Every structure is written in C-alpha cells, then in structure tokens.
Amino acid sequence: MTDPALDELGPVDFIVVEFPPGHASFTGEMAEALLALVDAGTIRVIDILVLTKDADGSVEALELSELADLGPLVRLEAELAELLAADDVAHLAAAMDPGTVAGVLVYENLWAAGFASAARRAGGQLIANGRIPIQSIIASIEADETAIQIGA
Template sequence: MTDETTENAAPVDFIIIEFPEGQQNFSGEVLEELANLVEAGTIRLVDAMILIKDADGSVDALELSEVDDVGPLRELTADLADFLAEQDVADLAAAMEPGSVAGVIVYENVWAGPFAAAARRAGGRLIADGRIHSQSIVDALEAEAEWEEDEELEREGDV
C-alpha cells in the first residue's frame, strides 16, 4: 500500500440483502441505485456476489462477473476483488432461508476517507464502531406509528 492509500483509507462494510421466495421482484432498480452510489463517489464496490439457496439448503454462489445481466455494474465487474472467502460465503448463506436469493456487497465508504484521514492526522484512531440496521429503524418507526395510532384511538374513546 502506498502512503496515499493508507492516508485516505476508509471503512469497509458488507451487507447481505435477502429476497425471500415469492417476493423476488427484480427490476434492475437495486443495481441502478448501487451504480449511482459508486458513480457519485459515495462508495467503492470491493466485491459483490449473488447467493441462491435452494429448498434443500444447497447454495450456489455467483461472483457478479458470472451473472449475465448486471446492467450498469457490468463495467465494474473486472475491478472487483474476490474479497469473501469460502467460509464467509458459508456463514452468510447460513442466515438465508431456503428458496431465497441474496445479494452480497462489500464496499468501501469512500465518503468517510477524508474524515478518517483528518482524524488520524489529529492523532485519533478508531476504537469502536457499530451500526443500526435500516430494517431495525423501519421496524421501530412502524411500531411507533402503530402505538401512536392506538393512543389516538384510546383518547377518542375517552371523549
């Protein structure tokens, strides 16, 4: 690694998004949005694959370069690394339901690079990080809305 590479090193994350059987409505929109993030310089795609878990639990893992129609991501496939090891794929697939398809992406948070570099220059170092998953936020907001609706109905009943 060069000094410039380490100076601007940004956090690398991965996500796996499962599409359960019967709920797979692939229109290309997900790939377009991912391409938009890359084009905007928000993230750098490091690795991407598709996992297909059959009803019997067997899993096929396809690198993005092995998939025929990846639309706007086609030009990026040559630059992707084989970042995920066989055991990583097995661990991710274990979380999937039989009959589902999942997309896995490993990405560098390019947007965070300059901030991380400034923190390092100031003598800082990352000692912990975490994430609140977007699905957890959606679930919490839906629960809060339901609670508020119940409270409103209860108040109307007291009138």
C-alpha cells in the same frame, strides 16, 4: 493497495439483500441506484456476490464475473476485489431462508473517508458501529404514535 491508500480508506460496510424464489433482478432499478451512488462518489464497490440457497440448505456463491447478463453492472466487474472468502459466504448464507437468492454488496463509504482518515491520524480507532434496520425505526415511530393516541 498501498499503505498510503489504506490510510485514506473510508469505512467499509456490507449489505445482504434477500429475494424470494423467482423475484431476483439485480440488473434493473437496483443496479441503476447502485451505479448512481458510485457515480456520485458516495461509495466505491469492493465486492459483489450472488448467493443461492437451495431448499436443502446448500449454497452456491457466484462472483459478478460469473453471471451471464450483467446489464449495467458490467462496468463494475473489472474493479471488484473479490474480497469475501468461503467462511464469509457461509456466515452470510446462514441468514438466508432456504430457496432464496441474495445479493451481497461490500462497499467503501467514500463520503466518510476524509473523516475516518483524520480520526486515524489523530490516534483514534473505530471500536463499534452498527445499523438500525428501517423496520425497527418504523416500529418505534408507530409505537410512539400509539402511545400518544392512548395518552391523549
């Protein structure tokens, strides 16, 4: 990637989606939803890994190209950067429960690239970002509803 291309890069995020034993399906509805985001120009996939954590805690990491049946994800395989290093894998796998499988997705937020680039040209730099888990939002809404019912 050239320096001008780096200047135009949008924010890059990652997610890790964990599945209980026997329930990991990366090529069905999940793959279709991911490809819809790519096709709409919302995100650009940078890397995808599949992590398997055995009951004893040992971890195996597979790149998309190492999987047997990619299904519709086959069209992403040639474009991936294989960005994550062994230390990254160890850090991500630490959050997994033993006996589970997880998909790791690293993606550029194309929808925010113009804003991010303009902020950098203006001398700004991103100093913090974060996500609020949906479970926390639901818990907050439920707590507010309970407080309203108690107060009523």
